[in-house]
Amino acid sequence: MIKVNNLQRSYGSKQVLKGVSFSVNQGEIFALLGANGAGKTTTIECLEGLRKWNVGEIEVEGVSVAKSPDKIRKILGIQLQSTALADNMTAKEAMQLFCAWHSVTYRGDLLERFDMGGEYLNKTYVSLSTGRKRRLHLALALCHRPRLLVLDEPTAGLDVEGRNTLHQEIRRLRDEGVTILMATHDMAEAETLSDYIAILRGGVIAREGTPMELTAASDIQSRVLVKTRNDSLREILPHGLEKLETTPEGYSVFKCKDAAELLLTLLPHIQKHGDTVTDLRVARASIEDIFLSVAGGAK
Ligand code: ATP
Numbered sequence: 001m002i003k004v005n006n007l008q009r010s011y012g013s014k015q016v017l018k019g020v021s022f023s024v025n026q027g028e029i030f031a032l033l034g035a036n037g038a039g040k041t042t043t044i045e046c047l048e049g050l051r052k053w054n055v056g057e058i059e060v061e062g063v064s065v066a067k068s069p070d071k072i073r074k075i076l077g078i079q080l081q082s083t084a085l086a087d088n089m090t091a092k093e094a095m096q097l098f099c100a101w102h103s104v105t106y107r108g109d110l111l112e113r114f115d116m117g118g119e120y121l122n123k124t125y126v127s128l129s130t131g132r133k134r135r136l137h138l139a140l141a142l143c144h145r146p147r148l149l150v151l152d153e154p155t156a157g158l159d160v161e162g163r164n165t166l167h168q169e170i171r172r173l174r175d176e177g178v179t180i181l182m183a184t185h186d187m188a189e190a191e192t193l194s195d196y197i198a199i200l201r202g203g204v205i206a207r208e209g210t211p212m213e214l215t216a217a218s219d220i221q222s223r224v225l226v227k228t229r230n231d232s233l234r235e236i237l238p239h240g241l242e243k244l245e246t247t248p249e250g251y252s253v254f255k256c257k258d259a260a261e262l263l264l265t266l267l268p269h270i271q272k273h274g275d276t277v278t279d280l281r282v283a284r285a286s287i288e289d290i291f292l293s294v295a296g297g298a299k
Pocket of ligand 1: 042
């Protein structure tokens, strides 16, 4: 669906993108993850044809963004920044405007779908909550039935409920066949929502893969927490196993690369000592752990 090859962009003497390359498959939610200032918006706006770049190629469905921006606009739905609509414009008027601009018939159905119909139709933009503004923007972005939706920080500033609602909508769109490219610095969002993640760091894609691949291939270790009835792990441990700590709640904590392997040693040992497991928790490396290991904890 999208091919970005060796994208380079400088602002003055500062080179922000130093050769960004990635591909997005049709029907997936792709997250471009990066710290503040990493160049996510720059990458996305180049792809949307809104910003020029110095070197590299971007293709959407095989169409060059540089050569045919008009064709790209038909394929692509763009979620606006929150300042993009006039304060006194109503949701209905905004939809009328967008549909006219794209030369399609009015899409009241989309406003209904995103719970922006009924009483919200004639409310002014400025009077809407942040969550409703986002929903309106999503509805507007979809008015011409784009095959690709590009979202920049889709849930920034939303409360938990607003965020979950929007996540559900984004997943529903993906299930209906819309490809979604989203820029975010929200690790949890990237981990739960996306099918594929690319981490932008130092002007290039520093790491990429499915959330599972990224966490499984990591050198960062999982933590295994075990609590037993007789506390047999307090003194005697299987040969070769080292305990990290015992928590105040009585959990023995182990660090390992392979939790399954550790448990194969640990569980028979506990049984052999006439003890039983009362609670077991495995905390895998998260996307945040991976991100921090790539980003060195900062930009
Ligand atoms: P954030 O998460 O904070 O939105 P981002 O990853 O989207 O960041 P960009 O907005 O693409 O990053 O900015 C990347 C870098 O380029 C930043 O250092 C920014 O200050 C700089 N930059 C962006 N736009 C311009 C511009 N028009 N002129 C000069 N510098 C710019």
